[in-house]
Amino acid sequence: MRIASFNIHHAAPASGPVDLAATAAVIDRLGADVVVVQEVDRHSRRSGRVDQAAALGEASAMHAWFAPTIESRWCRRRSYGIAVLSRLPLRDVEVLALPQSTGRERRVAIVGTLDDPTGALPSITVAGTHLQANAFAEALAQLDVILERLAHEAGPCLLAGDLNLRPDHIESRLAEAGFAAAPTGLSFPSDHPTIQIDWIATSGLAELGAQVTHSEVIDAQVSDHRPIVIEIEIVTKN
Numbered sequence: 227m228r229i230a231s232f233n234i235h236h237a238a239p240a241s242g243p244v245d246l247a248a249t250a251a252v253i254d255r256l257g258a259d260v261v262v263v264q265e266v267d268r269h270s271r272r273s274g275r276v277d278q279a280a281a282l283g284e285a286s287a288m289h290a291w292f293a294p295t296i297e298s299r300w301c302r303r304r305s306y307g308i309a310v311l312s313r314l315p316l317r318d319v320e321v322l323a324l325p326q327s328t329g330r331e332r333r334v335a336i337v338g339t340l341d342d343p344t345g346a347l348p349s350i351t352v353a354g355t356h357l358q359a360n361a362f363a364e365a366l367a368q369l370d371v372i373l374e375r376l377a378h379e380a381g382p383c384l385l386a387g388d389l390n391l392r393p394d395h396i397e398s399r400l401a402e403a404g405f406a407a408a409p410t411g412l413s414f415p416s417d418h419p420t421i422q423i424d425w426i427a428t429s430g431l432a433e434l435g436a437q438v439t440h441s442e443v444i445d446a447q448v449s450d451h452r453p454i455v456i457e458i459e460i461v462t463k464n
Contacts, residue, residue: 227350228257228458229258229262229386230253231262232263233264233265233356233449233450234265236266236267237449238449239416239448240417240449246273246276250281250286254286256444258455259313260312260384261311263311264356265306266278266292266306268292268306271304275304280292289311289316293336308387310338316340320336320338322337322375324368325368326368327361331358335353335372337375351381357388357390360390362395365391366391366395377404383429385405387424388423388451393407393422404429405429406427406428406438408426408428410424416450424452426455435460436459436460438457439458442454
């Protein structure tokens with residue numbers, strides 16, 4: 227199973243026009259079963275009034291779930307937020323509201339359950355999010371809410387997204403909650419990555435004889451972030 231996270235910057239590179247086709251091509255190249263996507267436009271003028279989550283899902287033959295974090299005051303159809311793309315339907319999908327300070331962008335997580343059709347892995351709870359930028363304490367508080375929500379799941383869990391937290395901020399927090407961060411690497415800025423703020427973390431895999439067997443940052447510059455991807459495989463027989 228391949229899992230990816232990608233902050234697409236509304237399908238625009240760090241400098242240059244929106245190019246949704248180029249973003250879709252990169253997502254297709256990932257070959258992922260699930261892609262957690264951040265900074266997604268929906269019917270916005272700057273990106274051609276396209277529902278980007280739906281368009282990316284259609285282009286990659288994946289189901290798409292979108293959750294807004296900013297909505298237009300004048301047009302309810304026009305919004306911006308996060309999405310989850312999946313080759314298999316997610317069930318029991320919920321949008322989890324995260325704490326925010328007055329005046330800051332609303333932040334949420336999309337949480338749902340993915341069933342492995344091969345039967346090799348049990349159902350996996352997937353959480354995708356985009357945490358507060360330039361506000362270390364607030365991003366950590368938002369992370370804690372997600373980890374508390376996932377603590378109620380009996381099976382394995384995945385947490386992915388642009389968490390806006392660096393390794394010294396996040397790795398001990400994840401470990402305390404039973405999560406292991408995949409060693410993906412530097413992903414921002416896309417032209418010359420110098421920091422790691424995009425993450426995929428897992429919990430509950432070892433008990434199943436499964437583990438992350440591969441992780442990498444993909445060399446792509448269609449956004450201001452590079453996408454990250456991991457592979458999960460069964461490595462022992464119970």
